[in-house]
């Protein structure tokens with residue numbers, strides 16, 4: 001689905017090189033790399049917010065820059081690392097915001113949009129939170145609500161920047177399990193950056209790592225933890 005060939009990424013000067021990377025449909029990818037190695041920079045490049053310094057980045061065979069904003073929304077949805085919530089925005093309304101590509105110019109939610117939101121609340125098992133303010137739920141619940149918003153967009157890929165960074169162990173596990181379930185049930189591609197090596201090795205289909213030589217490498221699940229540590233940290 002996403003293909004990057006001989007790409008240099010970075011802000012003005014090269015941070016990392018990608019020789020050949022193919023992100024496939026319907027898989028769960030974990031992105032690992034040291035602090036400052038370029039994970040967020042890569043996610044911004046994938047989202048089309050930052051142009052590669054050189055090389056080719058294709059989405060379904062098309063140059064990312066050639067896609068309209070609406071087309072990009074059909075391919076890519078983004079979950080930032082931290083969302084603090086908004087007092088007057090309920091969980092249901094937050095998820096509804098993900099329907100933006102489908103609502104009319106006034107942003108009115110249709111019956112089809114409401115059905116979709118109900119389906120997502122049920123899939124994520126957060127029906128009981130739907131009327132609560134996004135400020136009055138826990139960090140873990142808010143992260144799952146944000147995944148709901150991304151799902152509502154019905155994009156083919158969900159990109160998450162450190163989705164487990166502010167969560168305790170049980171919520172980290174729950175979030176990754178939900179992402180795995182979303183991949184299995186919806187057939188979307190999910191790619192998340194993380195510092196959690198163990199959860200990545202246990203749940204991701206593939207590990208994308210930024211190694212010490214500032215090069216991208218992709219590994220299948222089952223790669224030895226020691227090898228990743230040696231190459232990346």
Ligand SMILES: Nc1ncnc2c1ncn2[C@@H]1O[C@H](COP(=O)(O)OP(=O)(O)OP(=O)(O)O)[C@@H](O)[C@H]1O
Pocket residue numbers: 011015033034035036037038039040041042
């Ligand atoms: N907007 C920006 N403009 C210029 N340089 C930036 C910008 N954002 C990040 N950088 C630089 O790019 C480098 C990589 O940062 P990035 O945030 O991509 O790393 P990271 O792997 O996500 O780090 P962490 O694990 O600490 O979140 C850093 O040296 C950073 O200073």
